[in-house]
Amino acid sequence: MSKLTAPLLIAALAVTGCGRLGDSRWNPLSWGEAPARTLEPEGGYAEVSDNRPDIPQITAARWEPLNxxxxxxxxGFAxxxxxxxxxxxxxxxxxGDRISPDADGVLRLRLVGVPPAPGSAAALxxxxxxxxxxxxxxxxxVQLSRIVAVEITSAGNVVRLGR
Structure with missing residues (x-):
C-alpha cells in the first residue's frame, strides 16, 4: 500500500495542475507561448462609414464652454x-463613438446631412x-487633451479651429 502512495500523490498533483488552474506553470499545455490577450473583438472593430453627403457650406464654427x-x-448653409x-x-x-485625433493631433470632422427629395415641398x-x-x-x-486643432470639412470649404 505504501508503494502506491507516492505515484498516486504525483498523479494527483499533475491532474490538479491541468484542472481549473490551467494558467499555472504546472500545466504542461501552458508551457508553449501564451497567446496575446486583447479586448479587441475577433475579426477587429467594424468600420462604419457615413454615406450622407456633405452640407454645401460652413458659415461659422465656435467653441462653447461646458462643465x-x-x-x-x-x-452651415445650403x-x-x-x-x-x-x-x-x-x-x-x-x-463605436470613440473620437480620437489623427497622428498630427488634428481631429478631422465632416458636416453631413440628408438633402430633401427633389421636387418636395421641403425643398424651398x-x-x-x-x-x-x-x-x-x-x-x-480628456478628449480635448489629445487634440491640437479641429478641422471641419463641408462640400465647399474647410474651417479649422484651434483648441
Whole structure:
C-alpha cells in the first residue's frame, strides 16, 4: 500500500495542475507561448462609414464652454431648406463613438446631412441668416487633451479651429 502512495500523490498533483488552474506553470499545455490577450473583438472593430453627403457650406464654427469639456458648434448653409439628420461625423471611420485625433493631433470632422427629395415641398429656396443649419458635438476634457486643432470639412470649404 505504501508503494502506491507516492505515484498516486504525483498523479494527483499533475491532474490538479491541468484542472481549473490551467494558467499555472504546472500545466504542461501552458508551457508553449501564451497567446496575446486583447479586448479587441475577433475579426477587429467594424468600420462604419457615413454615406450622407456633405452640407454645401460652413458659415461659422465656435467653441462653447461646458462643465467638463467644450461644445463644438458648427453652422452651415445650403441653397434649399429641408436638410435632415445633420451631424458632425469623423472623417475617418472610428469604432463605436470613440473620437480620437489623427497622428498630427488634428481631429478631422465632416458636416453631413440628408438633402430633401427633389421636387418636395421641403425643398424651398433657403434664406441666408434665417435658414442656417446647426450641428454640435461635445468633447470631454480628456478628449480635448489629445487634440491640437479641429478641422471641419463641408462640400465647399474647410474651417479649422484651434483648441
Amino acid at each position: 467638463e469639456g467644450r461644445l463644438l458648434v458648427v453652422n 441653397p434649399v431648406r429641408g436638410y435632415s439628420s445633420v451631424a458632425l461625423v469623423t472623417a475617418r471611420p472610428m469604432p 429656396p433657403a434664406r441666408p441668416g434665417v435658414d442656417d443649419i446647426t450641428a454640435a458635438m461635445s468633447l470631454s476634457s
